[in-house]
Amino acid sequence: MTTPQVEVLLIAVMVAACCSLPGVFLVLRGEAMATDAISHSILFGIVIAFLIVKDISSPFLLVGAALTGVLMVAIVEIITNTKLVREDASIGLVFPFLFSVGVILIAKKIGNVHIDTDAVLLGEIAFAPFDRLVIYGYDLGPKALYVLSGIFILNVLFITIFYKELKLSTFDPGLSTTLGFPSKVIHYCLMAIASLTAVGAFDAVGVVLVVALMIVPAAASYLLVEKLYLMIVVSLIIALVSSVSGFFIATQMDISIAGTISVTAGLCFVGIFFFAPRRGIIFLIAKKTRQKLDFAHLMLLVHISNHEKLQERYNENNVREIYKHLNWERIYTSTVIHMAINRGTVVDNKGVLSLSNKGKQHVIETIMK
Amino acid sequence: MLGEIFSDYTLRTVSIGSAVVGACGAVIGSFAVLRRQSLVGDALTHSALPGIVLAFIVTGSKDISVLLTGAFISAFIGAAFMRFIIKNTQIKEDTSLGIVLSVFFGLGIVLLTYVQKQPDATQAGLETFLFGQAATIMQRDVVFMSVVMLVILGVVFTFWKEFKLLVFDAEYGQSSGFNMRYMDILLTVLMVLAIVLGLQTVGVVLMSAMVVAPAASARQWTDKMGIMVLLSAVFGAFSAVIGAVVSSLYTKLPTGPVIVVVLSSVVFVSLVLSPRRGIFWQLVKYEKNKRALRLEATLAALRELSMQHEDKCHGHEECVLRVMKSEGAPLGKTLRLLSQKGWATEVTRGKWAITEEGLKEADKFLHLIKDNNQ
Numbered sequence: 001m002t003t004p005q006v007e008v009l010l011i012a013v014m015v016a017a018c019c020s021l022p023g024v025f026l027v028l029r030g031e032a033m034a035t036d037a038i039s040h041s042i043l044f045g046i047v048i049a050f051l052i053v054k055d056i057s058s059p060f061l062l063v064g065a066a067l068t069g070v071l072m073v074a075i076v077e078i079i080t081n082t083k084l085v086r087e088d089a090s091i092g093l094v095f096p097f098l099f100s101v102g103v104i105l106i107a108k109k110i111g112n113v114h115i116d117t118d119a120v121l122l123g124e125i126a127f128a129p130f131d132r133l134v135i136y137g138y139d140l141g142p143k144a145l146y147v148l149s150g151i152f153i154l155n156v157l158f159i160t161i162f163y164k165e166l167k168l169s170t171f172d173p174g175l176s177t178t179l180g181f182p183s184k185v186i187h188y189c190l191m192a193i194a195s196l197t198a199v200g201a202f203d204a205v206g207v208v209l210v211v212a213l214m215i216v217p218a219a220a221s222y223l224l225v226e227k228l229y230l231m232i233v234v235s236l237i238i239a240l241v242s243s244v245s246g247f248f249i250a251t252q253m254d255i256s257i258a259g260t261i262s263v264t265a266g267l268c269f270v271g272i273f274f275f276a277p278r279r280g281i282i283f284l285i286a287k288k289t290r291q292k293l294d295f296a297h298l299m300l301l302v303h304i305s306n307h308e309k310l311q312e313r314y315n316e317n318n319v320r321e322i323y324k325h326l327n328w329e330r331i332y333t334s335t336v337i338h339m340a341i342n343r344g345t346v347v348d349n350k351g352v353l354s355l356s357n358k359g360k361q362h363v364i365e366t367i368m369k
Numbered sequence: 370m371l372g373e374i375f376s377d378y379t380l381r382t383v384s385i386g387s388a389v390v391g392a393c394g395a396v397i398g399s400f401a402v403l404r405r406q407s408l409v410g411d412a413l414t415h416s417a418l419p420g421i422v423l424a425f426i427v428t429g430s431k432d433i434s435v436l437l438t439g440a441f442i443s444a445f446i447g448a449a450f451m452r453f454i455i456k457n458t459q460i461k462e463d464t465s466l467g468i469v470l471s472v473f474f475g476l477g478i479v480l481l482t483y484v485q486k487q488p489d490a491t492q493a494g495l496e497t498f499l500f501g502q503a504a505t506i507m508q509r510d511v512v513f514m515s516v517v518m519l520v521i522l523g524v525v526f527t528f529w530k531e532f533k534l535l536v537f538d539a540e541y542g543q544s545s546g547f548n549m550r551y552m553d554i555l556l557t558v559l560m561v562l563a564i565v566l567g568l569q570t571v572g573v574v575l576m577s578a579m580v581v582a583p584a585a586s587a588r589q590w591t592d593k594m595g596i597m598v599l600l601s602a603v604f605g606a607f608s609a610v611i612g613a614v615v616s617s618l619y620t621k622l623p624t625g626p627v628i629v630v631v632l633s634s635v636v637f638v639s640l641v642l643s644p645r646r647g648i649f650w651q652l653v654k655y656e657k658n659k660r661a662l663r664l665e666a667t668l669a670a671l672r673e674l675s676m677q678h679e680d681k682c683h684g685h686e687e688c689v690l691r692v693m694k695s696e697g698a699p700l701g702k703t704l705r706l707l708s709q710k711g712w713a714t715e716v717t718r719g720k721w722a723i724t725e726e727g728l729k730e731a732d733k734f735l736h737l738i739k740d741n742n743q
Contacts, residue, residue, distance in 0.1 A: 032464040085585045092407040096578035097633040100626035212471030256482040262475025
């Protein structure tokens with residue numbers, strides 16, 4: 001790997017790490033789509049700030065753009081508070097407008113100076129190493145890396161210092177406000193952190209894929225673990241795995257790095273969605289099947305015990321006839337009978353089924369409950 | 370400019386096409402907005418992108434009906450996946466929207482960069498689907514779009530009653546014997562159709578605004594569903610035509626953003642100026658009520674003072690009234706209004722008394738208040 005490639009990889013890793021941290025809280029608070037709205041509206045801030053300071057790498061750009069994200073959240077809240085439109089609609093009204101104004105300004109005023117309309121959507125992570133931090137003639141590496149590291153440290157500090165407040169206001173905003181941690185203030189702090197992160201990631205991955213890195217790892221880890229701090233750690237790991245694997249696949253196949261990272265994140269999610277212990281689809285299906293079999297087993301035992309004492313047992317509890325009385329499929333019935341015999345609850349007595357002591361006990365225990 | 374639209378062949382095609390797109394999105398959008406699913410459109414449009422590029426890779430054709438079929442299939446898969454996640458996990462709706470939106474879009478971008486690396490240049494123009502370019506609409510596209518629009522409008526018209534039930538009281542609908550699950554799926558299919566139709570004009574990124582904005586504006590002007598849908602269609606078609614024509618007249622101006630800006634101004638006007646609901650009229654009403662309350666409070670104070678004096682015409686200092694009313698509102702203005710109405714007079718300079726008529730008036734509303742208390 002060449003030096004620029006290593007640098008691109010490092011930037012990709014840092015972007016993923018930065019995004020996954022606030023993402024966890026946004027997913028848990030049901031504000032995932034706010035990331036989409038924020039990442040679109042920061043474009044407006046970036047363009048306006050650029051038109052004012054005329055310098056793409058100015059720190060004002062970073063701050064100005066992050067403020068636009070918070071401004072967007074505030075506007076949405078104002079519109080929602082008029083009760084004229086609901087929250088989802090007001091999000092859907094505000095961010096397309098800010099984004100459109102941004103795109104039009106780029107198309108008419110800025111042209112291809114540094115940001116063009118395609119780069120806005122896709123980001124240009126491959127070009128990020130060209131913008132370097134040079135102090136007194138020493139080349140200290142790509143500037144994006146320093147910005148992202150700064151944002152990462154800020155995110156870590158924010159989450160560790162306000163961990164208790166964040167946790168409380170996420171899971172019980174009412175209690176949080178009563179105890180003196182206004183959930184509204186925490187909400188705005190989180191939004192500010194999210195938009196600063198989005199601005200930092202914007203150059204590398206563009207508008208839409210910020211959403212992928214913020215939400216997808218968090219959602220995947222939500223399926224795996226139940227403790228908040230574990231969820232943060234797991235989501236960080238998933239983000240790192242998808243950014244590294246995405247980078248290598250993309251460079252091998254010469255396709256968009258940012259796009260590939262979001263696809264690998266998506267694949268991670270799908271994998272966990274299917275194979276996660278306890279919450280994965282396959283596990284759920286297996287659990288359902290097992291419960292169904294358990295229930296069928298019990299029904300078989302109940303049926304046998306109901307007819308055991310009488311003459312009719314030769315008819316009702318006959319191995320070959322019993323499926324008719326239970327109204328089951330024939331093959332399914334024989335599966336259940338085999339299972340029962342294996343479990344030692346049923347005894348096959350020359351073609352007539354009867355309960356063993358264990359079986360009797362099982363019936364009494366379950367029905368008496 | 371209007372004359373130009375009808376005489377210029379390209380402009381005419383572009384405007385008719387955009388009007389169709391705008392109307393379709395707006396009609397379906399009315400249902401989405403009322404069902405609080407405004408952001409579903411956003412996720413669906415983004416998930417259409419891989420379908421467009423895949424359709425091109427598989428068929429090698431850039432025919433709009435082929436590409437849009439691909440878009441339809443992939444957006445529909447996106448919608449199905451979204452439901453599947455919500456149904457089977459504890460993940461909330463907004464998160465599942467975000468997952469589908471970003472991952473499908475990422476896949477679309479990957480495929481797009483893959484296609485662009487191919488040596489032949491036939492793929493040129495696929496990226497206009499990102500922001501839309503209305504100028505690329507041809508006459509046969511317009512025919513195709515109109516057919517799809519007729520299908521959408523036909524279905525909405527046929528299932529009008531069922532859709533209305535789904536929007537306002539799905540449980541009641543279900544218990545009245547309509548299968549609301551099928552209606553929900555049907556409405557989702559229509560939404561995907563309407564969205565896919567707009568990809569060429571408005572683009573993947575901003576088509577969601579085409580769904581939300583006209584409906585949100587129309588909602589402000591009426592409380593009737595039928596009128597809302599019609600009005601929304603008019604707003605959508607109007608904004609789309611203006612946006613498309615403006616962007617066609619200037620170079621390097623993508624259509625989607627222009628349409629969104631036009632739509633946003635419609636939304637702004639509707640939110641502020643619509644009668645009864647609009648913010649401006651709400652403020653006017655608020656001020657009016659406040660003034661009426663101030664008048665009544667001052668009149669009541671004057672009445673109470675007059676009860677304490679034998680001489681009805683005894684004047685009272687403004688400062689006394691100020692204390693009794695216990696608010697810093699402009700007392701002088703209120704008193705002048707009262708004297709204009711003939712309910713109070715300035716006996717000597719700065720001293721006020723209630724008139725006979727004012728007493729009657731005060732009794733009237735004080736009596737009313739008493740009635741209400743009982």
